[in-house]
């Protein structure tokens with residue numbers, strides 16, 4: 001399907017250049033069918049039986065994702081958390097997994113509250129360094145290392161190639177949550193990871209109108225068959241319309257991410273010098289602890305998300321979010337519209353987010369409008 005030698009931005013813009021054979025349409029049809037005709041001799045030569053596993057609505061999204069991430073296969077799911085859960089549920093009770101303490105809080109909570117009831121043993125590490133990993137890795141028992149880079153909401157950076165080399169030496173596999181970086185900025189499989197996971201709800205779809213998830217695998221092997229079986233049996237499948245919208249969103253992925261990165265970098269630099277900002281957490285800033293690794297590992301930018309710690313503490317942070325008008329006060333990230341949120345409020349009790357932290361998802365609006373909005377929101381009553 002994909003023309004050889006074309007660059008990822010071209011593959012995405014044309015969704016692999018796919019043309020509908022029946023109509024010559026250059027946009028895919030929407031297939032809502034949940035069931036498929038059996039041949040008179042009782043076979044299913046179409047290869048499709050039932051919509052929970054075989055929907056043609058997934059074909060293009062999965063092929064495009066596999067191509068962009070450089071994997072042999074991809075599966076779309078009903079949400080990012082459903083995609084991640086399927087990978088963990090394909091493991092066996094008694095297996096040991098390692099995850100970072102700084103990661104998307106909803107998935108961390110699932111690991112803490114549900115994966116352990118499934119019999120998985122989970123070690124959360126404050127830092128995903130070789131030394132910290134070596135201390136908890138158990139040959140024969142550690143089956144999966146979870147990486148999120150840049151990681152929500154401090155945008156901590158993990159060296160994917162270093163973790164992958166260590167995992168391989170110990171017989172474990174690595175999955176990278178590539179939601180924030182996207183394949184535009186980081187291709188984990190090329191760095192040695194075994195799987196990539198996405199909350200496709202974010203940059204891949206990009207328009208805040210689809211909840212979806214995806215897994216991409218380096219190898220189509222027996223372990224991947226188990227993941228597919230978990231999706232089929234568990235049924236956390238994406239609706240056909242959502243899959244169609246996802247392909248439509250991915251066509252502009254490269255443009256959107258590039259613009260978001262450019263603006264985020266400008267905003268980070270601007271706020272780093274702002275008297276009402278105590279700290280800017282953005283891997284593109286030389287002062288960020290992960291800057292050197294991010295510079296080597298990410299190409300084309302450092303991402304469209306950043307966090308700031310507001311001078312004056314929690315109430316000051318909440319007040320700043322209350323004053324933005326271009327940045328909308330809402331959770332999530334990776335959409336065309338810029339969002340701001342007080343992270344500790346959404347994570348609730350047990351949140352590890354500093355109380356003065358605001359998370360910013362930079363959209364594709366004019367950079368100057370975004371900076372002006374933050375400036376007016378940060379200025380206090382005296383107009384400082």
Ligand code: PLP
Pocket residue numbers: 079080081082104106107148152177179180198199200201211212213332
């Ligand atoms: N991973 C990251 C980095 C996220 O930000 C999110 C959602 O916020 C998820 C995973 C979970 O994805 P979803 O909300 O699509 O289930």
